[in-house]
Amino acid sequence: MRTVNEIRVGDRASLVREVTEADLALFAAASGDTNPIHFDEAYAESTFFKGRIAHGILCASFLSAVIAGKLPGLGTIYVSQTLKFRAPVRIGDRITAEVEALEVDPEKNRVRLRTTCTNQEGVVVLDGEAVVMPPRRKIPAERLEEIARRREALEQSLWEYRNSVLERRRAAEEAIRESLE
Numbered sequence: 537m538r539t540v541n542e543i544r545v546g547d548r549a550s551l552v553r554e555v556t557e558a559d560l561a562l563f564a565a566a567s568g569d570t571n572p573i574h575f576d577e578a579y580a581e582s583t584f585f586k587g588r589i590a591h592g593i594l595c596a597s598f599l600s601a602v603i604a605g606k607l608p609g610l611g612t613i614y615v616s617q618t619l620k621f622r623a624p625v626r627i628g629d630r631i632t633a634e635v636e637a638l639e640v641d642p643e644k645n646r647v648r649l650r651t652t653c654t655n656q657e658g659v660v661v662l663d664g665e666a667v668v669m670p671p672r673r674k675i676p677a678e679r680l681e682e683i684a685r686r687r688e689a690l691e692q693s694l695w696e697y698r699n700s701v702l703e704r705r706r707a708a709e710e711a712i713r714e715s716l717e
Contacts, residue, residue: 537609540642540670549607550634553598555590557627558698561705563594589624595662598633599651603668607635608647610683611671615646618664623655630656635666645669 553559564570569591572579580588596619603612625631632654639648649666675683 537611537671537675538607539672539674540608540640540645540647543608543637543640543647543670545637545640547607547637548634549602550632551598551602551606552630552632553601554630555594555625555627556698556702557705558702559594560590560627561701562698563591563597567591567593569593585624587626589626590629592619592621592625592662595625595631595633595653596651598631598653599635599666602633602635603649603666607637607649608668608670610675610680613669615667615669617651617666619651619662620664621662623659623661625653625655625661629661631661638665645672 560574564574571591573583573585573589574580574591575588577588580586596617599617600614603614604610634652634654636650636652637647638650639646641647647668647670649668650663651666652663653661655661
């Protein structure tokens with residue numbers, strides 16, 4: 537994590553995430569967005585996308601993970617975010633979410649960031665800008681260790697939950713297939 541005084545114009549950070557079926561299901565459960573473009577193959581094939589697509593905001597949330605986890609890092613607060621959705625994201629796409637510092641204002645404790653998500657083919661799927669407030673002071677090392685332990689436990693729990701969602705979906709799809717035969 538970095539304070540506003542440690543960030544320089546041009547600093548960058550990124551992460552790569554593969555979009556999975558479980559991601560869509562978990563995002564829909566959290567947001568309530570169950571649009572058939574995300575879940576109903578027959579419906580989605582009838583649209584100009586010619587197939588299911590991921591929630592745009594799901595991909596935008598990857599930017600939040602970069603901001604909270606890498607640049608500026610833990611303790612950062614979002615002030616604003618603009619987004620332009622450029623191309624669809626599909627299940628199985630590997631999305632690189634990247635932020636780049638464009639402006640640093642130590643007096644107001646603000647950093648303006650370019651925010652971009654690209655797919656595995658280098659196609660920009662969304663872009664925009666964010667304004668964030670980095671933490672004003674460093675988190676003490678012993679507190680960081682505790683946060684890291686809690687984060688690992690949470691990530692493990694979420695991973696297990698994600699896998700159970702996938703298993704339940706597969707079982708439900710299998711049951712539906714069997715009932716239609």
